[in-house]
Amino acid sequence: MWEQVDRILRQATSRIVDQVADFLPGVVVSLVLLLAAVLFAVVVRVLLVRVLRGLEFDRRAEQWGLAGLASWSASSSPALALARATSWVIFFMGVLVSLTALNATIPSRLAMSVFEYVPHLLAALMILIGGGIMARLLARSALIGAVNMRIQSARLISLGVKWLVLLVAIAMALDHLGIGRSILPLAFGIVFGGVVLAAALAVGLGARGVVSRALEEQLGESSRVDDKVDHV
Amino acid sequence: MASIGSNSSIQEAEVPVAHADIVVAIAAYNDVRTVGAVARAVRDGLATFFGSHEARILLADAGSTDGTLEAARGAVGDTGLIELQYQRPAAMSGVLYHGHPGRTEALRAIVQAADRLNAKACALVDASLHSATPAWIERLIAPVLADGFDYVSPYYVRHAHEGLITKGIVYPVFRALYGVRLRQPAAQEFGCSARLVSHYLEQNFWDRDQASVGVDLWLAVAAATGGFRLCEAALGIRQPPSRETPADLSTTLAQIVGALFMDLEDRVDVWQRSRGSLPIPVVGAGPEIGPDAASLNLERLIEAFRLGYRELREIWTWVLPPRTIVDLKKLSEAPLERFQFDDRLWAGIIYDFAFGYNLRVMPTDHLLRSLTPLYTGWMASFVLQVRNATSSQVEERVEQVCLAFEAQKRYLISRWRWPERLR
Numbered sequence: 001m002w003e004q005v006d007r008i009l010r011q012a013t014s015r016i017v018d019q020v021a022d023f024l025p026g027v028v029v030s031l032v033l034l035l036a037a038v039l040f041a042v043v044v045r046v047l048l049v050r051v052l053r054g055l056e057f058d059r060r061a062e063q064w065g066l067a068g069l070a071s072w073s074a075s076s077s078p079a080l081a082l083a084r085a086t087s088w089v090i091f092f093m094g095v096l097v098s099l100t101a102l103n104a105t106i107p108s109r110l111a112m113s114v115f116e117y118v119p120h121l122l123a124a125l126m127i128l129i130g131g132g133i134m135a136r137l138l139a140r141s142a143l144i145g146a147v148n149m150r151i152q153s154a155r156l157i158s159l160g161v162k163w164l165v166l167l168v169a170i171a172m173a174l175d176h177l178g179i180g181r182s183i184l185p186l187a188f189g190i191v192f193g194g195v196v197l198a199a200a201l202a203v204g205l206g207a208r209g210v211v212s213r214a215l216e217e218q219l220g221e222s223s224r225v226d227d228k229v230d231h232v
Numbered sequence: 233m234a235s236i237g238s239n240s241s242i243q244e245a246e247v248p249v250a251h252a253d254i255v256v257a258i259a260a261y262n263d264v265r266t267v268g269a270v271a272r273a274v275r276d277g278l279a280t281f282f283g284s285h286e287a288r289i290l291l292a293d294a295g296s297t298d299g300t301l302e303a304a305r306g307a308v309g310d311t312g313l314i315e316l317q318y319q320r321p322a323a324m325s326g327v328l329y330h331g332h333p334g335r336t337e338a339l340r341a342i343v344q345a346a347d348r349l350n351a352k353a354c355a356l357v358d359a360s361l362h363s364a365t366p367a368w369i370e371r372l373i374a375p376v377l378a379d380g381f382d383y384v385s386p387y388y389v390r391h392a393h394e395g396l397i398t399k400g401i402v403y404p405v406f407r408a409l410y411g412v413r414l415r416q417p418a419a420q421e422f423g424c425s426a427r428l429v430s431h432y433l434e435q436n437f438w439d440r441d442q443a444s445v446g447v448d449l450w451l452a453v454a455a456a457t458g459g460f461r462l463c464e465a466a467l468g469i470r471q472p473p474s475r476e477t478p479a480d481l482s483t484t485l486a487q488i489v490g491a492l493f494m495d496l497e498d499r500v501d502v503w504q505r506s507r508g509s510l511p512i513p514v515v516g517a518g519p520e521i522g523p524d525a526a527s528l529n530l531e532r533l534i535e536a537f538r539l540g541y542r543e544l545r546e547i548w549t550w551v552l553p554p555r556t557i558v559d560l561k562k563l564s565e566a567p568l569e570r571f572q573f574d575d576r577l578w579a580g581i582i583y584d585f586a587f588g589y590n591l592r593v594m595p596t597d598h599l600l601r602s603l604t605p606l607y608t609g610w611m612a613s614f615v616l617q618v619r620n621a622t623s624s625q626v627e628e629r630v631e632q633v634c635l636a637f638e639a640q641k642r643y644l645i646s647r648w649r650w651p652e653r654l655r
Contacts, residue, residue: 148604231488
């Protein structure tokens with residue numbers, strides 16, 4: 001009997017050792033990948049900071065309306081914020097890759113599903129960045145145009161344009177990510193329709209005089225004299 | 233009917249003459265109300281003053297649909313008019329301050345035709361200027377034929393509130409940068425010699441993006457910087473053009489100033505070397521006119537400037553230094569009776585915008601349009617100072633503005649050469 005116990009014990013020990021021997025290279029590879037990811041993230045961060053500073057990214061980001069990047073991090077520099085975000089993305093990718101090296105089912109599935117989601121994330125990010133830039137440009141254009149038309153509430157118009165474009169961009173980005181697919185367009189439609197209706201009611205009931213005066217100035221006989229003067 | 237073939241080249245078989253001493257071109261677009269009078273003025277001017285010369289009248293029509301061609305033919309007669317056929321724009325490409333689509337193509341066709349005809353002198357008049365008289369033709373052509381001038385620029389007597397973009401920006405900048413006191417460099421009329429015609433054909437600005445709005449100014453710049461003999465011809469009072477244009481102040485300002493700044497970028501090596509400015513001869517004398525009859529609402533102009541300061545100050549900080557913003561703040565708080573735009577401040581602002589345009593700190597259209605409230609403020613200040621002045625007193629005031637631009641030129645050169653130092 002003791003021989004049988006000893007045999008079973010040996011077999012169990014052998015199996016455990018075999019399994020550990022099978023698993024250990026994966027752990028080593030995983031650790032190596034993680035270390036490589038950390039090193040790569042640090043190198044990319046340092047290089048990116050140098051390149052972006054060389055390109056005067058902070059000043060340009062301010063002009064493009066991306067100064068808000070800095071407010072998401074502790075730094076006051078958009079270049080630093082972007083470099084940090086990039087290094088964290090690389091590190092996160094490294095973690096996912098290292099998990100697949102462990103040859104474990106659940107972590108591998110998690111990693112694969114995250115990787116499948118990455119293109120959607122990137123697309124959503126691009127939509128948000130593009131929308132932010134577009135919102136900024138259109139808001140500035142509306143502000144300058146409204147000021148040149150001498151509309152006192154120029155800032156309000158500009159803000160309206162900015163948030164409208166941003167809301168559209170956010171809705172598109174969320175739709176791309178598959179979040180609230182059925183609710184989001186409905187909610188957006190209700191909010192947007194509500195805004196238009198409210199504006200129409202405001203114009204129709206409360207601001208008739210203002211609108212008629214504005215239209216009169218733009219289209220009527222009492223157009224501004226200084227627009228009619230020969231300036232050239 | 234004689235015609236100049238497509239691609240602006242003369243088809244020899246169809247042209248009865250291969251040579252003309254004088255060519256006068258009329259640029260037209262839907263000018264049925266005025267083209268007849270302008271064409272008659274050209275015909276009479278040529279007959280009265282240059283009867284012994286071989287002269288031809290060219291018509292560059294941009295595809296009028298209102299009977300302009302027929303009106304011109306009726307005024308001059310079929311045999312006296314050469315209609316230029318050139319590549320016209322398919323459709324109105326945006327709003328143009330002069331309301332003349334395909335103006336670049338028309339001017340190029342005219343210059344090419346003058347070159348092919350070996351014309352000793354060429355003049356251009358716009359069909360919308362109903363104040364044109366036969367004497368204008370004599371004033372634009374005679375200096376070229378008799379006195380050897382290469383470029384004859386019109387000099388009009390205008391009311392204080394007219395031509396303020398020219399008086400406050402184009403002329404002062406042109407004079408300070410290129411050293412020539414040409415008072416109406418963006419005018420749509422001029423006379424030129426055969427030598428200058430050849431020079432024009434060698435220029436590379438014809439196909440540029442902004443050529444449709446900048447070509448008139450660039451032709452003057454090419455003459456001023458090419459070592460040619462320039463003079464001004466006093467043409468008297470210029471009535472505003474009859475051609476309706478939907479361009480508002482902001483669009484007009486952006487187009488004119490954009491063309492000026494674009495040219496400035498191309499000729500850095502020229503204007504950084506020139507110092508001071510020289511007067512040029514004036515042929516004839518214009519009448520003296522009294523104070524303005526029309527009145528601008530100065531209160532509203534100043535209010536527009538104040539609104540601009542409130543809302544666009546943040547955008548202006550991209551190109552204007554802090555001390556300028558402080559000066560503008562003081563100005564925005566000034567009451568009407570003490571509202572005075574300092575000349576040096578104004579010159580500095582225009583140079584800062586030119587520099588900002590060069591750096592492309594933001595889309596150029598945004599930058600140029602954001603200048604409108606500042607221009608409105610300057611316009612209010614200028615009109616406030618000269619509203620009771622005669623035309624010669626207005627000239628003196630413009631002279632002071634120009635001197636400020638000349639004095640501030642060093643500032644522009646410094647910013648251009650060492651942008652970081654003054655940031």
